[in-house]
Structure formats: C-alpha cells, structure tokens
Amino acid sequence: AASGSALPGHLATEWMDTFGDNLYNFYGSTEVAMASVASPKDMRAAPGTAGTVPLGTVVKILDERGEPLPTGQTGRIFVANAMSFEGYTSGEDKERLGSLVSSGDVGHFDEHGRLFVDGRDDDMIISGGENLFPREVEDLIARHDDVEEAAVIGVSDPEWGQRLRAFVVLKPGAKLDDSAVKAYVKERLASYKVPRDVMFIDALPRNATGKVLKKELER
Structure with missing residues (x-):
C-alpha cells in the first residue's frame, strides 16, 4: 500500500497485533526516493518510527544553516542516494546541499539510529517561543484507549502567537472530556505540548485517498 501521509504508530501496532509482525514502513518521496x-x-x-537508513542512502538532520543536529534534536531531513530526482519538469527544484536533497519534512534520530518524521516543514507551530509539531501530539492522543483517531492543528493566539487545538473522535460508547485529554498529554509530554483546546467531533474530514483535511478543521 502507498500513502501520502505518515503511518501512525498506534495503527502499526494494531495491524501487527491483528495480522502478525509482517508490516514494513518505507519512508521516502518521489524527489528523494527511499530514505528509510x-x-x-x-x-x-x-511505534511511529520511519526506521533505519538502508545501505547506499545518506540521511542528515540539519538546522536552518545546513549544520548537522545532534541525536534527538528535530531538524530538516535531507537525503542523498543514487535514485533522487534531478528536478521538476517546470525547471524548479528542491533545496539541495551538495548531494543532499530536502525531503520537505522535519524529523530526528533516536539513540538507536531510528528516524522519526515529526512533520512537514510548514507544519511547525511556534507557541510562546517553543517549536511544536502536531504529529507527536496526534499520535499520543490516538493511542488513548477511548480514542478512535485525532488531529492537531495550530490556531492563532493573542498571547502565545499560536496554540495547539486537538480534534478527537471517540470510540463508540467511550466517554472522555477535554480535561482528561489534556491530563493524558501532560503526563507523557512537555507541558507546552498540551493542547489548549480539545474539540470532540464525529469524524475527521478526509479526501478520497483518506488523508485528513486539516484546512477543513481550521475553519
């Protein structure tokens, strides 16, 4: 199967619990080919990892100046291999640093060399001076026993610049309020990653391929 968005960690776990350990998650794009x-x-x-870098591919996590970042720190993902594209037919191109091509995503490596994709470059939310990426919070909320699925976006805030707003779909018969969701996140992530707003809805808006339409949630 192919997807235009990342495989949530909880979904990978549910698949393997149901069908066995036969699932492989490939991360890449048309531009950079296979990265991990x-x-x-x-x-x-x-759960949620994009895996390790295969032989013949180089993946670097770089800051805004193009300098490598240490393990665990989130930055821009750049990829080099023999399969990356040579540019768009329009003449435009992705950002390049030598042989490295920007994936357009941000992520980090853990201490075992596993890559995690934290979001798109333009997904980053700055709240009170802190850089936030919705996917980490989405995946965590979606792992709650009472939650079917979740999406997190950034909305304008007069005090913090932006704040996180979570949209939560509960499993049938489940009962959960916004305080419980916030407490669940606060117990597991830094306090600045706790959504200030929690909205409960019947279903997340999706396009024909199943991708969540976050623009619809921003309205």
Missing part, C-alpha cells in the same frame, strides 16, 4: 525502512522489530520497539 522500518521493520516489524523497529515498530515494536518504537
């Missing part, structure tokens, strides 16, 4: 591969063992150990 997550085996069932990787996803059991670290």
